[in-house]
Amino acid sequence: MPYSLTSEQVASYEQQGILFPIAVLQDEEVSHFRSGYDDLIAAFDHKPKSTELGVTHLHFRWAWDLVTHPKVLNAVEGVLGPDLLVWASSIFVKPPSDPSYISFHQDGTYWGLDSTLVTTAWIALSPSTIKSGCMRVAPGTQRDSIHPHEETWAEDNLLSRGQEIQVDIADKDVVDVVLQPGEMSLHHVNIIHGSGRNVSNEPRIGFAVRYIDPQVKQTAPGHPVIVARGKDRYGHYDHMTEPPPKMNVTEALSKHLAAAEIHAREILSTQAANEE
Numbered sequence: 197m198p199y200s201l202t203s204e205q206v207a208s209y210e211q212q213g214i215l216f217p218i219a220v221l222q223d224e225e226v227s228h229f230r231s232g233y234d235d236l237i238a239a240f241d242h243k244p245k246s247t248e249l250g251v252t253h254l255h256f257r258w259a260w261d262l263v264t265h266p267k268v269l270n271a272v273e274g275v276l277g278p279d280l281l282v283w284a285s286s287i288f289v290k291p292p293s294d295p296s297y298i299s300f301h302q303d304g305t306y307w308g309l310d311s312t313l314v315t316t317a318w319i320a321l322s323p324s325t326i327k328s329g330c331m332r333v334a335p336g337t338q339r340d341s342i343h344p345h346e347e348t349w350a351e352d353n354l355l356s357r358g359q360e361i362q363v364d365i366a367d368k369d370v371v372d373v374v375l376q377p378g379e380m381s382l383h384h385v386n387i388i389h390g391s392g393r394n395v396s397n398e399p400r401i402g403f404a405v406r407y408i409d410p411q412v413k414q415t416a417p418g419h420p421v422i423v424a425r426g427k428d429r430y431g432h433y434d435h436m437t438e439p440p441p442k443m444n445v446t447e448a449l450s451k452h453l454a455a456a457e458i459h460a461r462e463i464l465s466t467q468a469a470n471e472e
């Protein structure tokens with residue numbers, strides 16, 4: 197399937213490190229993925245932490261279908277080429293009028309990947325607006341080196357350790373990535389980004405998929421990847437080849453929580469190794 201971005205869009209992504217909005221889901225698809233998400237959240241007996249919502253695509257069929265959605269892949273192919281692996285996914289949720297936020301950071305700091313052939317598709321499953329705390333990015337900063345980050349462990353920070361970049365980001369250098377449900381953005385692994393609080397009266401739900409070129413190596417690969425399109429000619433990872441069976445949500449959740457914990461630990465140990 198040919199990729200869907202124009203050469204201007206590809207050039208813009210390369211220059212800016214961000215591309216949006218890209219329309220990928222019809223309204224009924226948004227409802228389908230949203231109800232998968234709602235069922236998942238309802239199965240928790242507590243408000244899930246972000247780390248508990250990692251790698252859902254390995255255990256929930258709806259999440260697998262989202263990360264392998266042809267329209268999403270058509271756009272990702274435009275920036276990464278025809279061979280695409282899904283390395284990880286996260287769900288970033290801010291309930292209405294909630295104090296949670298995401299400090300400015302660069303993803304490349306703590307993922308333990310040895311290349312920048314990595315992009316995130318951030319897919320809006322609800323309106324992501326200035327009021328609801330949409331993602332904010334500093335275009336062009338993907339060309340900076342990795343800046344020092346501090347682990348703040350701040351309670352309301354949705355990042356696992358409250359990682360916060362140690363440079364001042366001026367408001368004038370930041371762009372609001374406003375998205376309607378069913379639209380997505382693509383952001384470069386090293387772009388500086390974060391987001392503020394949700395002061396609206398609806399939830400802000402973003403499903404973030406981390407795609408890599410198969411040549412990218414991870415310091416300590418832990419969970420399987422999906423070959424979403426094309427071929428893996430490098431063999432750095434185990435593959436998950438079949439979509440997860442449609443389990444009842446409680447059963448899938450218990451498998452999922454065990455795997456999400458391993459993934460969270462994997463990122464922590466990668467960080468420790470990087471700092472040695």
Ligand SMILES: O=C(O)CCC(=O)C(=O)O
Binds near residue numbers: 288298404
């Ligand atoms: O959801 C957000 O506001 C930020 C997401 C983010 O940090 C990421 O996808 O890397």
